[in-house]
Amino acid sequence: MAQILIVDDDHQLRQSFERLLAAEGHAVRTASSGEAGIAAVREAVPDAVVMDVRMSGISGLEAYAAMREIEPRLPVIIMTAFGTTEIAIEATKMGAYDYILKPFDIPEILKLLDKAVAAGRSMRSRVAVGVEGEDAAAADAIIGRSPSMQELYKAIGRAAPTDATVLVRGESGTGKELVARAVYQHSLRADKPFLVINCVAIPETLLESELFGYEKGAFTGATGRKVGKIEQANRGTVFLDEIGDMPMSIQAKLLRLLQEQNVERLGGRQVIPVDVRIIAATNRDLEEAVRQGQFREDLYYRLKVVTMTLPPLRERPGDIPLLVRYFLSRYAREMGQADPGATDGAMAMLTAASWPGNVRELGNTLKKALIFSRGGPLSPDEVTKALGVPLRSTASPDGDGGESMADCIRRELASGREGLFEELMDRFGHLVIRQALEATGGNRSQAARLLGLSRPTLIAKIEKYGLRIEAQARIEG
Structure with a gap:
């Protein structure tokens, strides 16, 4: 939910915005003039402002300049009729987030607002x-x-x-x-x-x-x-x-x-x-x-x-317990729950995993585990269920337990995690390169030719997936 301020001297438009944005789950405040909009920002800085250019009293451009003095990082979207676009462009050059022409398309303004809110929060969230x-x-x-x-x-x-x-x-x-x-x-x-x-x-x-x-x-x-x-x-x-x-x-x-x-x-x-x-x-x-x-x-x-x-997270496993405690504390607070912590078994399992999706994958897994947890400290079983497939450890990169690649992909797709495509590409890229190294006895030049890659590209991927030690071990063995 975001706090949105609508500044326009058209009562009907303000009401329409209130209904539209409230239906999207946002909290809406309105102001009927530029002066009232400035006062509203001074009272409580919103996540974003949508403001008309032409209003009785001071213009939207003047109001924006005053709002910028109060909070320079406040995203402001200017509404304008076609005949006043030059004023809106001037506001954008001053730093306004964007402008939109009246009459506007509802999906377009909602999409623009989402971007503006995200931009404002990224600037102001420490x-x-x-x-x-x-x-x-x-x-x-x-x-x-x-x-x-x-x-x-x-x-x-x-x-x-x-x-x-x-x-x-x-x-x-x-x-x-x-x-x-x-x-x-x-x-x-x-x-x-x-x-x-x-x-x-x-x-x-x-x-x-x-x-x-x-x-x-x-x-x-x-x-x-x-x-x-x-x-x-x-x-x-x-x-x-x-x-x-x-x-x-x-x-x-x-x-x-x-x-x-x-x-x-x-x-x-x-x-x-x-x-x-x-x-x-x-x-x-x-x-x-x-x-x-x-x-x-x-x-x-x-x-x-x-x-x-x-x-990558696999190169700093000692930081994983710190990250686990951080994510559990943060997400529990966001969900209004008590921080459940994690059992020693769950923490050991999380620390042993290779996490091809790195910190993002770890955070998403813990958030999902919290949503479906039974109230006590997270257990290994809850962690495994949250990931959707058995955790692949750094010692055993495959970790497929006999599951086919298609079954694994279907199971992962059902998890609904963010960044899933990159995560799967990393996971199977890791497996393909590992198999190529095994097939060539750890010879990188031969593995590169086998895969149709240049040797530098293969070496970069070996480093990315943390396979250098494993490949060297096979050469020596």
């Missing part, structure tokens, strides 16, 4: 770094005492106060966005916008216009000017997630941004100066992508001014 206990359980947190995590904390502390570009590396589910948010929140730009762009989630045909904006007539359907996210985040921070999958054509424009601190909208000739800090993240082997011509080498070096690497 990320606890290296903190444990009650303080950590009350917030998003980066947890761990291992040497690799201690080095990560030092890197965040050193890089955050600078304007250096940061590249966050790590497997899927290790917590790269949390690191990006921690860098932002400890930076000198922490009171400015923080915008997240997933380079995979947005289709290639839309990603360029999303990042850099466009002018009227730039392409079919471009009926007006659109300010891009880079320009919108001026003086703030942009987090480019999954940058390793960014198309080459857009990489060139990003390189220009990093070199010259300016952008051009699609279909435009005006060079627009911008002041943004870029934090990027990837789970890809960028060095291999450069060698294969899939990623620009000059951009790679521009991005890795500061590199922070998140270790």
Whole structure:
């Protein structure tokens, strides 16, 4: 549930919004003027604001400027008629989250609101770094005492106060966005916008216009000017997630941004100066992508001014009990339950697992276990049921107990966990490469030829899946 403020002098529109958003489970407040909207924000900052441009009294633009003084990270969606789009565009250039034309499509405004709420919360929700206990359980947190995590904390502390570009590396589910948010929140730009762009989630045909904006007539359907996210985040921070999958054509424009601190909208000739800090993240082997011509080498070096690497969970098993206690405490609090803790057997089972989905998989498993727990400390049986298939330990990567691959996939699909595709690809990728190494007696060159991979790609995957020790053991044996 989100707290939404509607600011419009049209009584009927406010009522319609109240009914619509209440039906979606949101708490709604309304204000009939820009002045009343400012007072409402000053009284209690909402998760998002939807505000008209033209109202009696001060305009929506003036009201937004005042709201920004109260809370610079408040996402505001501007409503406008076609004739006042230039004012809405000006508000977007000032940092408003987006604008929408009247009359608007209901699914469109609901989707935009969901994104705005998520963006606002990611800016304002603190990320606890290296903190444990009650303080950590009350917030998003980066947890761990291992040497690799201690080095990560030092890197965040050193890089955050600078304007250096940061590249966050790590497997899927290790917590790269949390690191990006921690860098932002400890930076000198922490009171400015923080915008997240997933380079995979947005289709290639839309990603360029999303990042850099466009002018009227730039392409079919471009009926007006659109300010891009880079320009919108001026003086703030942009987090480019999954940058390793960014198309080459857009990489060139990003390189220009990093070199010259300016952008051009699609279909435009005006060079627009911008002041943004870029934090990027990837789970890809960028060095291999450069060698294969899939990623620009000059951009790679521009991005890795500061590199922070998140270790996979299997490389820091000593941190798993800390994470288990954190997730159980946090989710129990969210569900209004007492923290049940975990039995020694359950904790041993959780610590022994390889967790191909890393911290995300561990958290999702514990949340599901809490939902279906019987009230006492989590048992090994409850953990196994929450995962959906028997836990695969680091000592026995297959862990299929004779179950067919199709049965395993069907069982996993029934679990409904987030990030399931990446998790299954990791799990079966681990199995395929392990079998190839066994078939070749641990010879990596032969295994690479068998799989149709280059040797560097195979080595990267061996390191990703933690197979190096197992392959070496077979060579020596």
